[in-house]
Amino acid sequence: ETRRFTGHQRDLGSPTNTTDDLEYMHARYYGVKMGRLLSVDPIEGLSRFPQSWNKYTYTRGNPQKYTDPTGLYTLRCVTDDEQCAADAEAFEKARQQLLKSKDAEIATAAAAWGDPGQENGVTLAFGSPGDAASGVVSIQGPYLQPNGTMQMVASATILQGLRGTELLNAVAHEGSHIRDAQTFVATFTITPTFWDVTKNLTLFQTEMNAFRITHKVYSSANQSFSAGCRGCRLGAGVRTRADVDLAITKILADPDGQYKLSPANQGKHQFELWVRPPEQP
Numbered sequence: 001e002t003r004r005f006t007g008h009q010r011d012l013g014s015p016t017n018t019t020d021d022l023e024y025m026h027a028r029y030y031g032v033k034m035g036r037l038l039s040v041d042p043i044e045g046l047s048r049f050p051q052s053w054n055k056y057t058y059t060r061g062n063p064q065k066y067t068d069p070t071g072l073y074t075l076r077c078v079t080d081d082e083q084c085a086a087d088a089e090a091f092e093k094a095r096q097q098l099l100k101s102k103d104a105e106i107a108t109a110a111a112a113w114g115d116p117g118q119e120n121g122v123t124l125a126f127g128s129p130g131d132a133a134s135g136v137v138s139i140q141g142p143y144l145q146p147n148g149t150m151q152m153v154a155s156a157t158i159l160q161g162l163r164g165t166e167l168l169n170a171v172a173h174e175g176s177h178i179r180d181a182q183t184f185v186a187t188f189t190i191t192p193t194f195w196d197v198t199k200n201l202t203l204f205q206t207e208m209n210a211f212r213i214t215h216k217v218y219s220s221a222n223q224s225f226s227a228g229c230r231g232c233r234l235g236a237g238v239r240t241r242a243d244v245d246l247a248i249t250k251i252l253a254d255p256d257g258q259y260k261l262s263p264a265n266q267g268k269h270q271f272e273l274w275v276r277p278p279e280q281p
Contacts, residue, residue: 109175135170203267
């Protein structure tokens, strides 16, 4: 039985379990009678919110205000709650707009985030992405579990207060990085053990893909995007694929920029592959 408000499911699989004992939250179980989760939250707490320090609490101890469909803090607020709620609403509206794009690459990048609360390894926060202008995403894994499943985690931070085309670009640009990571993880097979290493992109390759999406987002809005370096303009007025790629290459190679990447110096791959050894009996 699925609860529409929270997305939880009552666990009726055990003959010893009654309808008011446990709820399945996809990532963790919630004990209704105890009023707490049965295992710790793998997402770290936030210093500004002491309620998040207790890894067994549900929705910071405030279920009247928050819902937590998966048992994870999939939306991590690093600003005040009102600002975070406004940013989250604006983010999802922007993502829904991008999903309706006639450009398949834009729509696919938006879809890579998944739906709010979906258990797909993607965590979203609003705050300051550091050197990045509007957003940044960190990819971890993939981890091969003893049961043969592949696990990937993507942690994204979007600049608080973004709206309009800047927000659309942040959603699509960072979504492109997540999509690239998901594409590689999807190549994994167990027997024989195999992954398509050509899809484990370098930083240069995944940024090329993401900035091509940036160009499309700004072009569709009939606006220009400039990274601040000479010849680095994307969007309206940049018509050929060659001109787009040339501008992106200049952005990535800018010695005063954050990337400092080139075809000859492509940086690390998205994933540094390793296999988690099976647990010893």
